[in-house]
Amino acid sequence: MNPQAPALLPARILIIDDEPDLRTLYELTLLRQGYRVEAAGDLQQAREHLKAQRFDAVITDMRLPDGLGLELLRDLAAQHRSERCVVITAHGSAENAVEALKAGAFDYLTKPVDLKQFRSVVASAIQETTNLGVALPKGEARMAMTSPGKPADAATMLQKLVGESPVMRAVKSRIVKVAGSMAPVLIRGESGTGKELVARAVHGCSHRAASPFVAVNCSAIPENLLEAEFFGARKGAYTGAAQDRQGYFQAAKGGTLFLDEIGDLPLAMQSKLLRAIQERTVRSLGSPQEETVDVRIVSATHKDLAAGVEAGTFRQDLYYRLNVIEVVVPPLRERLDDLPALCNALLARICNESGLDMPELSPAVIAQLRSLPLNGNVRELENILHRAVALGEDSLLQVDAPPEEVVVVPENLQNFLDQQERSILTKVLQETGFNRTAAATRLGLSLRQIRYRIARLGITTPGHDDAAETLDDFA
Numbered sequence: 001m002n003p004q005a006p007a008l009l010p011a012r013i014l015i016i017d018d019e020p021d022l023r024t025l026y027e028l029t030l031l032r033q034g035y036r037v038e039a040a041g042d043l044q045q046a047r048e049h050l051k052a053q054r055f056d057a058v059i060t061d062m063r064l065p066d067g068l069g070l071e072l073l074r075d076l077a078a079q080h081r082s083e084r085c086v087v088i089t090a091h092g093s094a095e096n097a098v099e100a101l102k103a104g105a106f107d108y109l110t111k112p113v114d115l116k117q118f119r120s121v122v123a124s125a126i127q128e129t130t131n132l133g134v135a136l137p138k139g140e141a142r143m144a145m146t147s148p149g150k151p152a153d154a155a156t157m158l159q160k161l162v163g164e165s166p167v168m169r170a171v172k173s174r175i176v177k178v179a180g181s182m183a184p185v186l187i188r189g190e191s192g193t194g195k196e197l198v199a200r201a202v203h204g205c206s207h208r209a210a211s212p213f214v215a216v217n218c219s220a221i222p223e224n225l226l227e228a229e230f231f232g233a234r235k236g237a238y239t240g241a242a243q244d245r246q247g248y249f250q251a252a253k254g255g256t257l258f259l260d261e262i263g264d265l266p267l268a269m270q271s272k273l274l275r276a277i278q279e280r281t282v283r284s285l286g287s288p289q290e291e292t293v294d295v296r297i298v299s300a301t302h303k304d305l306a307a308g309v310e311a312g313t314f315r316q317d318l319y320y321r322l323n324v325i326e327v328v329v330p331p332l333r334e335r336l337d338d339l340p341a342l343c344n345a346l347l348a349r350i351c352n353e354s355g356l357d358m359p360e361l362s363p364a365v366i367a368q369l370r371s372l373p374l375n376g377n378v379r380e381l382e383n384i385l386h387r388a389v390a391l392g393e394d395s396l397l398q399v400d401a402p403p404e405e406v407v408v409v410p411e412n413l414q415n416f417l418d419q420q421e422r423s424i425l426t427k428v429l430q431e432t433g434f435n436r437t438a439a440a441t442r443l444g445l446s447l448r449q450i451r452y453r454i455a456r457l458g459i460t461t462p463g464h465d466d467a468a469e470t471l472d473d474f475a
């Protein structure tokens, strides 16, 4: 530790459990770690302790003689207290765990409590308060020192998410609010809205910022490789496994695992993922042993997962588990006031990457972009700007962006083309007073060509009997 750093007191923790043996076990475990510990046997005693002083973390059993641990959580939230809460729930009560996380618990532990996990969850819980100036007990210092200062990092992360419209501001404050907990986050939004950026911001604003962020596109992995990719594999576990390899869970240890396109995960893999999340352990293919992993799961989808649950393609229990906290990223059309700032940020990035000077962005171009449907959201905007920069000839940016074409695939191409041709010909003929020569000139055809087409499509033109001409006449 930095010898110049002021000697700070170890973190203070309040333990609440009505079983004296367990209380003692938790107390001793924490005292051995160097923390200062107070203990309470019920809600009333806990409230007295909390009234008397501030703690860094509160660890409470869910069921207490005079009420639920959740009530304490709600009290602390209502009083805007900074204590991080860890709730201990009975084995198999997934609902309680989810409820606790929704009520603002930092994390939960399931009985019987594994002491190694207990120590690591407590260390995570107090880490953030430690970064704000309270010392960690011996042995945990490395984590605190490698963890970047939270406020600066959070601000940088949020800056990358360009946009100050009310809807984007709401997204950002939600990110800050949810970043601190261990609860799984589900990010919903159309394609290209910036879901991955949001996931990175959740990670960057959390105490996990100094640990890995591992992004996985669930739809891009072949089904037979999913298990090895997620959980790792021992050498020889399958044909081609020439050496031990770690999975995404192991790679993201201590950090965040971002599961993009989670709706595309096959059902068999959904069960395995659910198990890994519930047990917080994974087993590499071919390994006899399970290993504990401390990973926060952030997932994203552009699909309606609830509809997937209805249709039987997505497991309800996994949906329930992943969707503890939801962040919805609005489509670009609902935040068009962000366009100028977004264009500037994207242009700066594009020009920087390609070593070009930043072109001038005129209000007319912004207005032009504003009028586009932009159904591909920020990614589409990025592509349009990329094209404009690549094709631009002077320092004023010109956008040649037709609205994204909706390609209609006709059932019968010939009929479809005939119909298009017929309506163009009819329109031009009407506009030229059925003067075939004038119509042909406008369409870049010869008189003979237009007569052929009129005959082929059976278009009646007053004063002529083109439709009566047979195609043989043109042979």
Ligand SMILES: Nc1ncnc2c1ncn2[C@@H]1O[C@H](COP(=O)(O)OP(=O)(O)OP(=O)(O)O)[C@@H](O)[C@H]1O
Binding pocket: 160, 161, 162, 163, 189, 190, 191, 192, 193, 194, 195, 196, 197, 198, 260, 302, 342, 345, 378, 379, 382
């Ligand atoms: N608010 C924003 N500020 C700056 N860049 C953004 C913003 N939103 C999106 N982008 C950029 O747009 C592109 C698409 O964003 P991202 O990949 O995060 O979208 P997504 O919703 O995850 O897409 P998909 O659904 O296809 O996975 C990226 O290059 C990203 O950097």
